[in-house]
Amino acid sequence: MxxxxxxxxxxxxxxxxxxxxxxxxxxxxxxxxxxxxxxxxxxxxxxxxxxxxxxxxxxxxxxxxxxxxxxxxxxxxxxxxxxxxxxxxxxxxxxxxxxxxxxxxGAMADCESGDHDLEALAGADESARCAGTGLDLERAVATLPPRARAVLVLHDIEGWKHHEIAEELGMAVGSSKAQLHRARGLLRKRLGESR
Missing domain, CATH: 1.10.1740.10 (RNA polymerase sigma factor, region 2, helix turn helix motif)
Structure with a gap:
């Protein structure tokens, strides 16, 4: 380079x-x-x-x-x-x-319609687990479908607004909000299942 x-x-x-x-x-x-x-x-x-x-x-x-x-x-x-x-x-x-x-x-298309494979969670070693959840939050985020993961990272971690995310990802503001809701729900479910 x-x-x-x-x-x-x-x-x-x-x-x-x-x-x-x-x-x-x-x-x-x-x-x-x-x-x-x-x-x-x-x-x-x-x-x-x-x-x-x-x-x-x-x-x-x-x-x-x-x-x-x-x-x-x-x-x-x-x-x-x-x-x-x-x-x-x-x-x-x-x-x-x-x-x-x-x-x-092809990750966007492959993962858009369903949940990502949870096998990645099964391999989480004990040293990388969050206290109280039994699962590394970063690993759980990594298992999210790519579009939902991108919205979650940009909104909750990077502090972007939904209109900025929608513009960047080429989606409606409502879709950004729906993807964030989906991502949070999947995280709650996966973190709850790991206990």
Missing amino acids: LGIAMTLPANENDRAGVPDDATLAREAMAGSVQAYERIYRRHAPRLYAVIWRICGRHAARAEDVLQDTFVKAWRALPGFRFDSALGTWLQRLAVNTALMELRAR
């Missing part, structure tokens, strides 16, 4: 004299790979977490989607208009890339 490696300390953003995202974006638009590497290091951990959840906790897929996201961002950066924060723009790009990956794999 661009030879980007995450080697800077996590607190890089807190150091005095570190350029803000807008400055780094402008430098990267002018061709500075170093500025783009700083953008990557600053935003990659959070984007990876979102992608990982949307991809159903598949680390290899999430890493591929993260790399695809930053390749797309590098190509699209000259068109970035600063209408929103760079982090917001990158997150939208990451979510779109993750959803496109799910569609490409």
